[in-house]
Amino acid sequence: TQLLEQSPQFLSIQEGENLTVYCNSSSVFSSLQWYRQEPGEGPVLLVTVVTGGEVKKLKRLTFQFGDARKDSSLHITAAQPGDTGLYLCAATNTGNQFYFGTGTSLTVIP
Amino acid sequence: DADVTQTPRNRITKTGKRIMLECSQTKGHDRMYWYRQDPGLGLRLIYYSFDVKDINKGEISDGYSVSRQAQAKFSLSLESAIPNQTALYFCATSDRFGTGADTQYFGPGTRLTVL
Numbered sequence: 001t002q003l004l005e006q007s008p009q010f011l012s013i014q015e016g017e018n019l020t021v022y023c024n025s026s027s028v029f030s031s032l033q034w035y036r037q038e039p040g041e042g043p044v045l046l047v048t049v050v051t052g053g054e055v056k057k058l059k060r061l062t063f064q065f066g067d068a069r070k071d072s073s074l075h076i077t078a079a080q081p082g083d084t085g086l087y088l089c090a091a092t093n094t095g096n097q098f099y100f101g102t103g104t105s106l107t108v109i110p
Numbered sequence: 111d112a113d114v115t116q117t118p119r120n121r122i123t124k125t126g127k128r129i130m131l132e133c134s135q136t137k138g139h140d141r142m143y144w145y146r147q148d149p150g151l152g153l154r155l156i157y158y159s160f161d162v163k164d165i166n167k168g169e170i171s172d173g174y175s176v177s178r179q180a181q182a183k184f185s186l187s188l189e190s191a192i193p194n195q196t197a198l199y200f201c202a203t204s205d206r207f208g209t210g211a212d213t214q215y216f217g218p219g220t221r222l223t224v225l
Binding site for chain 1: 114143145150151152153154155158168200202212213214215216217218219
């Protein structure tokens, strides 16, 4: 049973379009992270959110933590080919164990 | 130089062979983790260690063992490899306190193929 469900699993869009990726769980977590992974490399942290309702922005990327701290979304505005990669959400309680979502593979077509 | 290194980067072996994957870190972190990644399944935790004397099983530890030789080194062993252990393996580290405990730093991965 997957603790964190991500959707969609695959996404292929044209450069300049907007997109949203979702990470959902029935469990409450103390914090949630978003990572991006490129082929042949390990995941790299994009952001950590810790407060219910929190919104963080990283250039064209907007991250939101649900009010109940069970879900999160990643919104990309005006996607660029450099945004192509696998996006993973992860969650933890006190950092003891991390649980990862199944990932969303994003392809941005020039 | 990379903060978290893994060796080997690629390995092809046969069923029944013993394999060791090694991980070293220069971040000075106490916590280290081993994950495997399979298509459509994301990252799954195999083992984790909070210090040299603390080893814990993760979600999928069967068929694997680990050794924490020093704060900076954490190795993963497959005592008798089987084909369904073919996967991408990642080592990760994290700090112990505060928001650093919520962030993991990953190595580049080891692609293991068991024939």
